[in-house]
Structures are given as structure tokens and as C-alpha cells.
Amino acid sequence: MNDALLTSITVSGIAILVIFLVLTILIFTIKLLVHLLPYKAPPPQPRKAQQPPAPQNAPSDVDTDIAVITSVMASHLSRTPGNHQVINVQSR
């Protein structure tokens, strides 16, 4: 067996060790991450269906949306915003 071949085998050995080392470190990092940040099931979906009737949830965002829509409509209809009112907006 010549030198080049021996070198290539040495290089391969080192490289395999490095790869397994790096990926093993990754494995333990992932396990740590999953342990520290466990999956939490989202609150059951059906409950969400009951939310829209309660208009007090997240008032700021809905308020902004209403403002945007009212302004745009007023601008579009060439009327004063006070002349019409957008009551409620449901998010998608």
C-alpha cells in the first residue's frame, strides 16, 4: 500500500471522527433544546369558535383595523368618517 493511499485512509478516519463528533454534539444540543423548550399543545381549537362573540378580546388590534377600514371607506365614498360606523371586525 502506497503513501497516498495510507494518507487517504488516515484522512478518512479523521474526517469520520470529526463528523460523528460534530453531529453528536448537535444531537445533545437538540435534546437539550427540546428539554428546555418542550412542546405545549395549543389550546383546543373549539374554544376559539366561542371567542368572536366576546368583543373585548385584543381591543387595540381590532380598533386599529376598524380605524383603517373606516378611513378607507370614508375616503372611497367621499364622506366624513363620522357618517358611518364599522361595528366589529373578525380576524381571519
Add this chain to the structure above:
Amino acid sequence: MNDALLTSITVSGIAILVIFLVLTILIFTIKLLVHLLPYKAPPPQPRKAQQPPAPQNAPSDVDTDIAVITSVMASHLSRTPGNHQVINVQSR
């Protein structure tokens, strides 16, 4: 107060003047444009709903559309264009 500071104040003063000058020129240009090219309300939409029945409007475009569709259909059905007729095309 040192020289650099004085210079910076001078520069600021000049710059503010230039900005207000440029934007004031823009304001009067816009006012002129709006005056020269006033907004004209588009003809009320309902009238458009009555148009499709009257096929004589914009005959050239519709004719071309019909020609396109007839040719493509003839090509697709492997028949002569004369064998079938596209009567009318409504634009979107």
C-alpha cells in the same frame, strides 16, 4: 462654542431652508396640477351593468377576442373555424 459646532449650525440652517424651499415648490406644483387636472367622478357603476346587452359597444376589441377564441377552439377541436361560431364575449 467651537468652529465645527458653528459650522454644523450654519449647515443645519441652510439645509432646513433648502428643504422647506424644495417642498414648498412641490406644494405649489401639486396645487397647480390638481387645479389643472381636477378629479372627475367616474360615470356611476350601475350604468355599466346595462352595457353588456348592447353588443355594438367597442366592436373591434370584442371582434378580436371572438376571433382568438374561435381560432383556438377550432385548432383544439381540429375543426374548421366556419363550423362553429362564438356569438358574444363579455369582458370581465
Add this chain to the structure above:
Amino acid sequence: MNDALLTSITVSGIAILVIFLVLTILIFTIKLLVHLLPYKAPPPQPRKAQQPPAPQNAPSDVDTDIAVITSVMASHLSRTPGNHQVINVQSR
């Protein structure tokens, strides 16, 4: 008539000959291609409507699709794939 003009006429003559030569070669190539690879009408569409009931057609693809869907659903529902079964998948 000066030399440049004569040259330009000569060039034009050559160029027209070359263009007609090249495009004539293309014409015969196309005719050959169309002759060698004639158009075959696809099997009539209605027959396809009868295919879906026969589930033994192309089993490998449908099987893979079912596998994909089952796995993803199992993963989504956090259940074992064995707990539910996807019977059949119709391609679009």
C-alpha cells in the same frame, strides 16, 4: 453608384440567400420531425372517468400518496399510523 453601396447590395444578396437557406433547412427538418413523430390523439377523456373505481391502476403512486397522507395525519394527530387508515386517493 459608389463602392459602399455596391458592397451593401452584395452583402444584402448574400444575407438573403443565407437566411432562405437556413430557414429552408429548418422547414425540411420540421417536416421530417412531424413525419417521424406524428400526432396521436390522446385516448378519449370519458374513459378516464371510469378509471378511478378500479384501484389496481398505478398502485405504486397511490400507495405512496396514501403513505404520505397517513404519516402526516398521524404526526399531526399525535397518534400511531396504525390507528387510522386512508383507503383511497384520487388524483386530481
Add this chain to the structure above:
Amino acid sequence: MELTFSGAALQILQSTGFSAINSGQVIMLGVACVLLYLAIWKKFEPLLLLPIGFGCLMANLPMSMMMSTDDGGLLNFFYQGVKYEILPPLIFLGVGALTDFGPLLANPTTLLLGAAAQIGVYTTLVGAVYLGFDLQEASAIGIIGGADGPTSIFIASKLAPHLLAPIAVAAYSYMSLVPLIQPPIMRWLTTGKERKIKMAQLKPISQTVKIVFPIVVTIICCLMLPAVTPLLGMLMLGNLFRESGVTARLHETSETHLINIVTILLALAVGSSMTAESFLKLETIKIIVLGLLAFCMATAGGVLFGKLMSKLSGGKVNPLIGSAGVSAVPMAARVSQKVGAEEDHTNFLLMHAMGPNVAGVIGSAVAAGVFLSLFGDPTAPGPESHAAIESVVQSMVQR
């Protein structure tokens, strides 16, 4: 302090464009506004003429560093893509992805109409030489008659870069004017009987032929005219993306966002080359006149060859489809349809005219290839072959 303040303000005023603007730039700003007007309100090829016009506007604002010759300026960077002929082939990739060669394949003899319409290129070449342009310039001007923007830009940037701006503007403007320029010529050269000819239904073409076609065209045409490979090869690659059915992602990108991005860069670059020095000269007017001649002669050449084909085929070919050979896809084909329908509204020439129409694209690419073979940069298509041609041309010139 008061004094310096007002003095500085005066200096600022002197550093504005107002102090540096010259009459040439004022006129070019007017030209830019005319181009924008034509693009926006007359819908003259707006995808090209709007950014060309805006590029011209920016380039002619003094000290804006937006001329194609301003080293380090923004539009100078985009202009490199024209100078090194990168952008036109990418446009052609998108054009290929948008083009259906089916009607051409169903009636391949219409390729001859795409060849005949190049007659406009050559009458213009002779005319341009007559008006004092040299052979390279005359070739670049002649190619306006090919009615292909990217081809015109490609050839002009190679053979006559100093005429790029007027050639590009003339090419795109006349392409928009096809519906005005062509009909009178078509009516004048044909009889009512000819215009009434109904053509036989096109035969369907197998998908395999549609896939093999772009590969075969590339091999044949680029073997015969190697210099046209960047244009024709990319056109055919785009068409292969379309027809192969296995590269939907690449097809979609080529015909939408890639061609759009390249169009913005190309058009701004062309606009940035519209400086007073390059545009406001007698040559521009000559080019505009020659461009009109080119379009008229191309239309006539196509129609007359159509009449010949009509005769030879025993009246199976409507000569009106010949005018579509100028390319200007799909406008020229629509003009054929329209003029035919004026005579007989049950005559549907559109599909038949699409054959010569796309043939015109190939035809002007081939014409461009011939010019590049004859007059192209000596280093480009191999030095020894060029030297051979040069000796021939010189021998012709010295005769």
C-alpha cells in the same frame, strides 16, 4: 454671519442642476416626457418605453450621475448588462418561455414568410449606406426592420454602440405602430379576392415534436451562424422550459419575474444612453426615417412573398398572413386577422398568422447572425474565420 449664510445659500443654488443644465438636456427632458406620454397614454410598448423614458429623464438631469457613461453611477452599472450582452439574451429566455411555436410547426412553410419579411432589413441596410452610414452602422439600423427589440439592442450594442439609443427607441416605437403602419400596405398590395382566401385547418402537432424543435433549431441555426447563439439559444432554452413539461418552476420564473427584472434593468440602461450628444443629431432623424422604411418594406416583403406562396399553392395561402412575418408578436398576427376580417368576418386568419409571426422572431435572429458573422468583433467568432470574411468584404469594397 448673515453674509456667509446668504453666500452659502447662493453657492447651493449654483450647485443645483438649474445652473448646469444646457439646452440639449432641456430638449432631451422633453423627449423623455414624449416617450412617457406615448407609453402611458398611447400604450406604445409601455413595458419598455416607460422605463426607457424615465431612464432618459434621469440621465438628462444634470449632475445626477445617471448617464450610461457616468462611471460608478447607478445606471452605468445596469448598462454593463447591455454592453456585455447579458440582458438581451435573458429577455429572449423569457420570450421563448412565452412563445408557442405550435402554429409554425403545423405549417412550417410559413418560415419562408419570416425570411421574406427580412427584406426590410436589407433595403434599409442599402438605404442607410446610401445616407452615409458605414456597413456596421447600417446593419444595426437595418435590424430595426426585424421588429425585435432585444435583437436590435443586442446588434446595436455590438456593431454600433453609439447608435444604441435611437435604434432601440425606433425599434420599440415602430413595433407599437404596427397596427397603423401595416394595414394600408397590406390592402394596397393585395386584391379583395386574395384577402378572402380561407386557409385549411392547422393539423395538431405531437408534444414530442414541440420538445425536439427548440433543440434542433439551436443545433442547426447556431452551427450555421455561431454568433447568434446567445440570442437564439436562450430563446430556444426558454421554449424548452415551456414545452418539456418537466421544468414548470423554471418556465414560470423565466416568463414572469426574471424577464420583468431584466426588462427594468435593460430599459433603464437604454434610457440612460439617451444623452443629448448621442441622440440630438442628424443621424437620429435618419434612423427614424430608415426605421419607418424598414417596417414598410418588411411588411411589403412578407405580403408579396405571401402572394407568391398563394399562387404556387393554388390559392391555399392568404397573403395577408405574410405581413405577420415581421415578428412584433402577437400584434402583427392580429393585424392580419383584422384586415382579413374586414373583407370577410367569418375568416379567421389569426392562428395561421401566428406561424409567420413567430417565424419572424427566428428570421430576424438569423439575420442578426449573418451580420455578426460578417461584421462582428474579430475576437468573437474566432479570429481566423473573421479574417477570411474581412478579406472578402474588403475585396468587394475595393473593387
Add this chain to the structure above:
Amino acid sequence: MELTFSGAALQILQSTGFSAINSGQVIMLGVACVLLYLAIWKKFEPLLLLPIGFGCLMANLPMSMMMSTDDGGLLNFFYQGVKYEILPPLIFLGVGALTDFGPLLANPTTLLLGAAAQIGVYTTLVGAVYLGFDLQEASAIGIIGGADGPTSIFIASKLAPHLLAPIAVAAYSYMSLVPLIQPPIMRWLTTGKERKIKMAQLKPISQTVKIVFPIVVTIICCLMLPAVTPLLGMLMLGNLFRESGVTARLHETSETHLINIVTILLALAVGSSMTAESFLKLETIKIIVLGLLAFCMATAGGVLFGKLMSKLSGGKVNPLIGSAGVSAVPMAARVSQKVGAEEDHTNFLLMHAMGPNVAGVIGSAVAAGVFLSLFGDPTAPGPESHAAIESVVQSMVQR
């Protein structure tokens, strides 16, 4: 063999980044993670700060060749687009395509609010000079108060490239903080009565005016301040794509995939310039402080000028729309709406605030143009005009 094997492994270990990392890089990795945290979980301008943070992360991994100064490195290539000022104008093309100048056209006097908000730029300029920066650096820092990322990057890369990283980060961070920074200042400077003012309905604008506007703005502003053409011209071209109605393809590409691609390249390039040497120094802290000052003063300037306009117009203008003059579209306008609605929830200021909001974009571009006229590269806006300005500035300095 055993020995060599372990020796080689040791060598590999020494060639890792662990052996080469220094404390500055460790701190910068922390800064990168803070930026990523702010972008992802606090939603601070995530389209920019996420790739900036990730670029910073990669640049500070030792020997990764990802610094903006690593010749031949990947991010060094992207950085050329910042260095040669190609990417910010392309971002502005997309911004123009996304912007509706309608509310500004309906109430053009709000342009003055966009001018008044630039007061933040100049107080910061003076403050920066006071803290020891030279005039060019101080200008680049001041422009943070313009609340326009691409403008800040454009000016910084031209006048103070060594401060690009902290200026870009400060500009985008404070833009995200507009909803926190502005309301207290707005409430402090206005009375409840002023905040309750309802403004008259905006008049509709003809489409022709919307089309002519970008052309006219380009001509007027770029004639007066030529150096700002790459930014302002491209902004207006994008808007012309939008309003002309004939270039839907180019409009769509400009406002989606083109601006997205350019954003990725630009943000990575900016991130790659965040090296320990360029970022971990006293200047960065000064810039962060000055940036906050700039935003506060800009808000105050807008609101105070709004109060003046309110007085002069006899109470027809709500001064709260003045704060929207900082740009930061559309966040600043939403803040005006929100603070107004706190006082009277039937008061809809949003549309009215959009006028000064887009005016702020033009305002800071004009401010940038003034700086470039005064301090720009001498070769850029014409040597003789620059020399004139230089002599004025020097005479002012030497006084």
C-alpha cells in the same frame, strides 16, 4: 500511527473557530442573537433585522470569511451592492411601487410636516458634531432621524462607510420603536383639545395627477439636488409603475420578488459589516444615543409644526398628524391614529396622517440630497460645483 492520528486530530481542533475566536467576536455573536431575538420575538422590522442579525452572526464566526471586508467571501460580494450604492435605490424602487401618494396629493401642505420632521436630522447633526464626529459622519448619523432605512444606508455608505453598521442597526431598531417613542412626546406637546380636532374629508385625486406627480417630483427635486437622483428617481419610477396602469408586470415584480431579493442581499451585507472592530466602540453608543435623540426631535419637530399649522389654519389641522412626518410608513401614521383615538374614538386621523407620512419619505430623501450636495464625493456631482461648495464650507470652518 496512533500518535499521528491523535496529532492530526489535535491540529483539526486547532483549526476550528474555537481556537481563533476572540472576546470581540463572542460579544458580537451575542449582539447578533439579541438582534435575532428582537426581530423574531419582538417583531422589530423582522424583514431587515433578521437577515442583518444572521449576517452579523456569520461574519463573527472566526475564519468563516463572511465579513464584508473578506475579499472573495460570499457576503463581500453582496457588500459591493452597498458600497457602490446599487441595492438601496432598488429597495426604493420597490418602496415606490408600494406607496400610495394619494393622501399627500389630497392635502399637499402636509409636505411641510415631512420637512419639519427633518428638524431631528439637524439637531442630531449638531449633537454629533458636539460629541466629536466630523461633519460627514454627523450627517450620516443625523439621517437616522429621517426614519428611512435605505436612505440611511445610502448616505452612510457614501459619507461614513466605517459607521454603516451601527447607523443601519440604529435606524431600523428605532423605526420599530416608533410606537413606543412617539406617543409620550405627542401627548406632552399637545393639548387634549388639539388632539380632538377632526379633519375635513380628503378630496379625491384624478389618476392623471397621480401619474404626473412622480415625474414632476423627479424633475423638480433632482434638478435642485442632483445627488439624490438614484434614491428619489427610483422611488418615483416605482410609483410610476404603480400608478401608470400600463406596467402591471413591472409593478408587481418591483413590489414583491425584486425588493425581496434585494432586501436579502442588502441586509446580509449590512450584517456582514458588523464586526467587533466596527461595532464595539464608543462611537456606536454615541450613535445609539444620538439616534434616539434624532427620533425624539423629529417627532417633536413634526408635532410642533403641526401645532403651528393648526393655529394658522384656524384649527383645521390636528397636530398629532405632524409626528407621522418622520416617515416609518405606515407605523407612524398608525401612531397618530391611535393617540388621536385615545382622546376621541370617533376621530379617524389615519388617512390624514398618511400624507405627512409619505411626505417624510420625500423629506428625508431631500435632506439626504442636501448632505450629498454639501459633503458628497467630489467626483460625483461634478468637480467644479463641488469645489465651489467646498470653498464655502471651508470658509465657514475657518471662520
Add this chain to the structure above:
Amino acid sequence: MELTFSGAALQILQSTGFSAINSGQVIMLGVACVLLYLAIWKKFEPLLLLPIGFGCLMANLPMSMMMSTDDGGLLNFFYQGVKYEILPPLIFLGVGALTDFGPLLANPTTLLLGAAAQIGVYTTLVGAVYLGFDLQEASAIGIIGGADGPTSIFIASKLAPHLLAPIAVAAYSYMSLVPLIQPPIMRWLTTGKERKIKMAQLKPISQTVKIVFPIVVTIICCLMLPAVTPLLGMLMLGNLFRESGVTARLHETSETHLINIVTILLALAVGSSMTAESFLKLETIKIIVLGLLAFCMATAGGVLFGKLMSKLSGGKVNPLIGSAGVSAVPMAARVSQKVGAEEDHTNFLLMHAMGPNVAGVIGSAVAAGVFLSLFGDPTAPGPESHAAIESVVQSMVQR
């Protein structure tokens, strides 16, 4: 005149490609047609092999100036993006945006299968050295076993640019052959009982972990192997665009039009390097044989390591998922599913195989990083660290 006319025509004929074409080019045109055939009718990675084949076609039309080595030619410009390693990282940005690392995070030990499949890289490395390639060339050939096109192109352009064309073609061809190459090996190395093993349901992963993962991978892997940052960093940035949920625009562009545009440029550039001189030599055949060896050994390595994991876990791991460790996403995972379903059609391995499948992408990037650390350009990863490695390697060689 007659004479000159025919003489000129003769000269034109001599200037065509027909006169200049050599046998090598004719053979390469045949190779191009084979690639196009495989891409279009056999659906071998058509998104890459179709434009590679067409690029090869154009490059081998004589005098077309479309070779990667033709200065100023169109494809030479695109080739700069390969030469300077700009395009492969941008492809990886898109790949990251398209990749879901969820299954890997749910079962992180499958990363070891992605490591084990790299055994194919190293057996091929040794085999290539045995066949006479030097270490750098052998590394580039070995990485074919990583089954990652962009990684292969990146490494080849860095370590053995003269072998780029055959390596790229072999990599993409064998990736397409995964469904043919892998199943017999998988069946041969496993028992029926092993193939029937059903694996436990994957646990769900919190979105926060999915967001933190790309950041952590970048820091850890690029600290340990800095030279791989352009590839791995961009892969992870693309994934962060996807998972962060705040950069939907950038995510969409990365995974659609940006990756498509880059694919067109990259594939044409690779095709343009397929000249007769670079492709028609004994090395190409060796590379094709070695590439097949690489794929077979990678599959075997993955399956055998899967058997080991199956033993150690007490039969909880189906060894068939090991073969997916070669990457070739998602084909290799589908092969695992299919071979498993042959034995028991109620066994759903697909999701479980996606873990090692995406692990294979990381694995071959890491393998590439090791090669770059050992053999990369001395100026790239810092001269002193490289010198250290070089001395080690030389000491090993001289032993």
C-alpha cells in the same frame, strides 16, 4: 461580380460551425442530447439536468462563445457565480427555505444516520486515490456520495475546478437513480424481520425549538468547520426565514423565484464547462464508476448503522431509514417507505426516514467542511491555521 458573390458565399460557409467542428464537439453534442433525453423523458432531476444539458449543447457549438472559458461570453459571466462560489450558497438558501427539520428534531439520534451515510464519501475518497487522483480531486469526487448537488459543485469548484463538469453531472444523475440503486442494497443488508419493524410515533416539537435550531446549528457547526459557513449558514438562514414566521416575504422569494433564477444560472454555467477537453477523458469514466460506488457505499453505510441502532435500541429503529441518510431529499426517504411497505403495507416509515434524510444534508455539508479545512485554499480559512494542517498532512504523506 458573379465570382465574388459565389466566393463570398463560400467564405460564409467556411465561417459556419460546420467547418470548425471537431469530433470531440460532436461527441459532446451527443452527450448533451443524452442529458436532455434523461431529463425530459426519464425525469432525471430535470430542473438541473435540462439546463445543464442545454448549456453543454450551446458550449459545444463551435465558435458560439458559450464555453465557460470564453472570456466575455454569456455563460462565462454566469460561470463567475460558480467560480466565486456565489450561486451554490444561494441555492442552499432556497433549500433551507424548503426543508422541514421537524422530523429530525423529533428524533435527533437520526443525525447519526446522516453521519454514517458519509462513509460512502470516504470509501470513494480512498478509491479515487487508488485510481490515481490526488487528495483534493479525490475529496471532490468523494462528495458525490453526499448526494447533494450544490455541495458537490461548491467543493469541486474549490478543490478541483477542472473536474467540475463530470462531478456535477454524476452527482445529479445518481441522485435521480436513487430509487434504482438503493432498494437491492437495502434488501440485501436487512432481514425481513428488521424491515417489518414499526417505529414509535414522532413527538411534536415546539415552534421555538424549530426557530432556535438553525441558529444553534450555524454557531456550532461553523465554529467547528468555518469553511462550510457559506453553505451551511445560508441553508440555515433559509430555514430561519421559514420557521421564524415573521419573514414570510423573504421565505417565499427564497423558495421560489430566487432559487429558480439561481438554478438557471448555475446549471447553464455547469453545462458550459462540459467541453470535450474537460469531459472526454478517462477521468470522467473513473468519476462515473466512483460516483456509483459512493452512492452504494453511502446506502450501505446508512443501512448498516441503522442495523446497529436497531440492535442497541432493542428493535425500536427500522434499519431501512438508514439509507435515507444519503440526503437526495425527499427521494431517499420515499425509497425507505417503499421498501418497508413491500414487507408490510401498514408500515409507514416515511416521516421517520425524513429525519435521516435532512440529516444527510447537514452531514454532507459537514463532510465538505472537513475537506475544506484540510485541503481548502490557504488564503481562505486563515493562512496560519492552514499551514498547520498542511504540515500535518505532509508529515502523513511523507511517512
